[in-house]
């Protein structure tokens with residue numbers, strides 16, 4: 399049996415009729431940019447998360463970049479961010495000429511709250527939390543820390559649509575929640591897309607102005623903005639998927655349970671769930687000291703896996719100018735060497751999962 403890391407086609411066919419009907423409706427409407435699909439999606443997504451406002455954008459990276467810009471964070475400012483994240487979290491900071499200050503993660507792959515105080519300087523302006531793999535960070539203590547030190551709180555929710563901590567949705571704990579709708583995300587579009595959610599009306603207005611060349615009145619340009627609009631087609635398709643997001647999340651929870659109960663091998667560490675948090679299992683990430691050997695073993699059995707992420711941002715070529723070296727963030731680097739994302743997607747069959755489980759259980763280094 400061949401098992402791929404993802405099967406986006408299955409996610410489409412699950413709601414094929416509704417998606418095709420919506421695509422045709424938008425195509426026939428004659429209105430493709432900033433129309434009723436985008437405004438309806440913004441309303442529905444804000445309601446879904448429990449935030450007051452939402453702005454649809456062209457990508458998750460743009461959401462981070464524009465959120466940080468609209469919060470007034472820039473040159474000379476420092477943002478505390480976990481070192482084990484996708485490069486876009488960090489690019490959102492550096493595109494604003496601000497400085498990322500990397501923090502080691504805890505055992506749940508999120509920012510380690512106990513390491514924040516030591517990283518504070520007079521230039522610290524914000525904390526960026528990344529709910530990596532769909533697992534919420536320890537939000538109660540992070541919110542308290544930000545309040546105590548008068549810091550902005552930015553949540554990178556690119557992987558955590560619908561995930562909650564203490565029953566509250568990720569993206570609504572701080573000043574702004576930034577989402578990606580890249581096709582493989584839990585709420586995925588059929589191209590690129592992103593959004594911010596916030597309770598701050600003026601922040602949302604600023605971001606809407608910036609996404610449209612810096613204009614909120616036609617042909618009056620307040621600032622040099624960008625073109626970062628979620629388009630009508632993606633917004634329409636996202637509305638269809640959003641209406642099914644809870645059942646999609648439930649399916650992921652059931653698949654995670656099957657892996658968690660089925661995989662039994664001392665060479666493999668399974669992901670742990672944080673107390674009071676609902677993980678939405680964007681990825682199912684195991685850890686192994688023999689990760690590379692395990693990956694090859696699975697590949698020989700036609701099981702594809704992927705590493706999220708093999709090179710941490712502080713060792714990425716694009717950030718060589720920061721002068722970090724191997725050994726600077728041992729836990730981040732250990733995770734980069736040990737993590738492995740198993741095949742995990744909407745429409746994955748029990749037979750496919752069992753094939754992966756049996757292969758993992760038979761693995762010997």
Ligand SMILES: Cc1ncc(COP(=O)(O)O)c(C=O)c1O
Pocket residue numbers: 456457458459460483484486487528554556557577578579580590591592
């Ligand atoms: C944690 C994280 N942040 C930001 C992004 C950027 O999102 P996008 O690909 O929509 O720019 C992604 C996904 O790609 C991500 O996984």
